[in-house]
Structure formats: C-alpha cells, structure tokens
Amino acid sequence: MSSPAPSPPKAYIDTMVFIYHFKQHALTPKADNFFKDIEKGKYAGVTTSFTITEYIAVMRKALAEARNGPSTSTDVIKLRKQIEEFISNMGIVYFDADPLTSGVYGKFFSSVENVVENAKHFKNRRTNKWFVVNGADALHVVMAVRAGADFYATFDDDFRGVDSWIKPLMLFEVY
Amino acid sequence: MRGFEKLTVVNANVVPKRYFPFVSVDDTVQSLKKPLKSNAQVILGGVFNENIADSFYNERLELGERFTFRIPAPFMKWHPAKQGTVAKFHGCLNRIYPELGKISDKDLDTLIRNMRNKEE
Numbered sequence: 001m002s003s004p005a006p007s008p009p010k011a012y013i014d015t016m017v018f019i020y021h022f023k024q025h026a027l028t029p030k031a032d033n034f035f036k037d038i039e040k041g042k043y044a045g046v047t048t049s050f051t052i053t054e055y056i057a058v059m060r061k062a063l064a065e066a067r068n069g070p071s072t073s074t075d076v077i078k079l080r081k082q083i084e085e086f087i088s089n090m091g092i093v094y095f096d097a098d099p100l101t102s103g104v105y106g107k108f109f110s111s112v113e114n115v116v117e118n119a120k121h122f123k124n125r126r127t128n129k130w131f132v133v134n135g136a137d138a139l140h141v142v143m144a145v146r147a148g149a150d151f152y153a154t155f156d157d158d159f160r161g162v163d164s165w166i167k168p169l170m171l172f173e174v175y
Numbered sequence: 176m177r178g179f180e181k182l183t184v185v186n187a188n189v190v191p192k193r194y195f196p197f198v199s200v201d202d203t204v205q206s207l208k209k210p211l212k213s214n215a216q217v218i219l220g221g222v223f224n225e226n227i228a229d230s231f232y233n234e235r236l237e238l239g240e241r242f243t244f245r246i247p248a249p250f251m252k253w254h255p256a257k258q259g260t261v262a263k264f265h266g267c268l269n270r271i272y273p274e275l276g277k278i279s280d281k282d283l284d285t286l287i288r289n290m291r292n293k294e295e
Contacts, residue, residue: 007253016287021261022268025280032265039256049250058286059268065282066274075272081194082267089260091253099247136291146246158293 010093011043011169012144014154015054018047018083023062027155033175034153038090045092046149048100050139052083095147101139105146112138120161131157141165 020031038045056079060071087094101108115138122131133141141162144152151169152159159168268275278286 019287022264023275023283024266024269025283028266032261035261039258039261041255044253054290058290061286062275062278062283063272066277078271084194086260086264089257091256093249093253094251096250105247134291134293148246
C-alpha cells in the first residue's frame with residue numbers, strides 16, 4: 001500500500017492575500033501567482049478561522065462604503081461561502097482558531113507578548129518608515145507557528161522582523 | 176435590588192455556521208468532556224521549549240537546539256488543489272458585488288491597515 005504524498009512546505013496565508021486575490025487590486029497578480037504555486041503543489045497553504053473573521057470584517061466595511069449603506073446577513077453568508085469554497089478547493093490546511101489558541105498547548109498570549117517584545121524593527125529605505133509587528137500581527141505569528149507553518153506569506157512589511165519564529169515570505173518581492 | 180441594574184445578556188458563546196463543501200463534520204457543538212484532539216509530537220526547528228510561557232525567546236533556538244511540542248489537529252488537512260481554482264476565484268468579488276468597483280486600491284489598503292489598527 002502506498003503512503004500518502006507528503007505535504008509541501010507550509011505557508012501561513014495572511015488575510016490581505018485572500019482579499020487581493022478576490023477583489024481586483026494592483027497586487028492581485030502577485031497574490032494570484034502565489035496561489036498558483038499552491039495549486040501546483042509548491043506550498044501547502046495554512047489558514048485559520050480567525051483569518052476568515054478578518055476577511056469578512058474588511059469586506060463588510062468595503063461593501064458598506066461602496067453602497068453608502070449597511071451590509072446584510074446575506075452578504076456575510078455569501079462572503080463566508082466563497083472563501084470557504086476557495087480554501088476547500090485549494091487544499092489549504094484549515095485550523096479552527098479556538099483549539100489553536102487554547103491553553104492546553106501552552107500559554108498563548110504570553111507567546112504573543114514575547115513576539116511583540118522581541119520582534120526586530122525594519123526600516124523601509126524607500127519610504128524611510130519603520131515597521132514592527134503589533135499585537136494583532138503577533139497573534140497570527142503565534143497561530144502560524146502552532147499550526148506548524150514554515151513560512152508567513154504576507155504583503156505587510158511589519159512581518160519582516162519575525163524571522164526568529166517563522167520565515168516571512170514577502171509576496172511583493174517573491175512574485 | 177437597589178444599587179444593581181438589570182443587564183442585557185448577550186450570548187457570545189455561539190459560532191458561525193460553516194459552508195466548507197468538502198467537510199461534513201460539524202464541530203460547532205462539542206461535548207465539554209471531549210478532549211481536544213492532538214496529533215503526534217512534531218519537531219519544528221525549535222521555537223518552544225517545555226514551558227511555552229517563557230520559551231518564545233529565541234536564545235536557545237539560536238544555539239541550534241531543537242524542541243518538541245504538541246499542536247492541535249487541523250479542521251481540514253492538506254490535499255492537492257483542484258486545478259483551475261485560482262482562475263475561478265480571481266477577482267470573484269468584483270463579479271458578485273459590482274459596486275466594489277467604487278473602492279479604490281488606496282481605500283482597500285486603508286481598510287486592510289485598519290483591520291489591525293494600523294496607521295494609514
């Protein structure tokens with residue numbers, strides 16, 4: 001009996017990567033190329049229910065601004081169905097954020113604090129701005145590590161300084 | 176009772192319905208007695224040590240030490256992607272919601288930055 005094929009290196013997918021793939025944007029081609037690599041089997045995508053939460057929150061705001069009116073519960077269902085179908089079809093490893101952040105596997109927020117306190121600063125030479133992860137970013141870093149991810153795929157410069165915990169995959173440079 | 180006001184109780188202990196087409200397991204209602212699932216011990220190049228609370232500092236990692244720790248099982252495991260998925264979902268929100276065309280790249284970037292309370 002043949003054993004199942006080993007999964008490729010795991011890349012935790014940051015929320016904006018999904019958003020740029022689904023909503024037309026100057027970065028959409030780069031997000032597409034990353035997802036094409038997942039489709040080809042170069043990476044195994046990893047995500048959590050918290051990423052879906054952030055995605056829905058951003059798109060509800062975008063819809064409200066575009067309509068100058070509130071989003072509806074039907075919008076939420078549509079948004080959720082669409083991203084979950086994508087995750088399923090792409091073979092992306094999906095973690096429920098509840099067990100992933102559970103104290104059963106060690107103190108979660110202490111790890112988040114540690115990332116915030118020890119992450120490196122990064123200066124963008126072009127814009128002269130300084131970057132470093134904030135608390136919400138650090139939540140994702142710890143979840144990514146707990147999920148066993150090898151890379152953190154993002155378009156956000158703030159994540160450059162987390163390489164002590166996980167290797168950042170800066171998609172605007174790689175693609 | 177004097178000094179106390181009746182508070183409106185909002186039940187926050189509910190989870191959203193999920194629509195994953197390939198999953199039939201409903202984990203939204205779990206027995207409190209049911210232990211959390213865990214997969215085997217794994218080695219991930221070292222980030223945690225035995226006490227995760229003080230292990231996220233990377234000094235021992237820099238010394239090349241490797242640690243093991245338990246991680247929860249995923250809700251959905253990896254499988255090869257269904258070919259054509261990227262093309263199918265490319266820009267799909269613009270087809271479902273044409274009004275999103277009014278949201279410029281800059282507007283979207285601002286919404287994404289605000290998602291994690293970042294400056295514009």
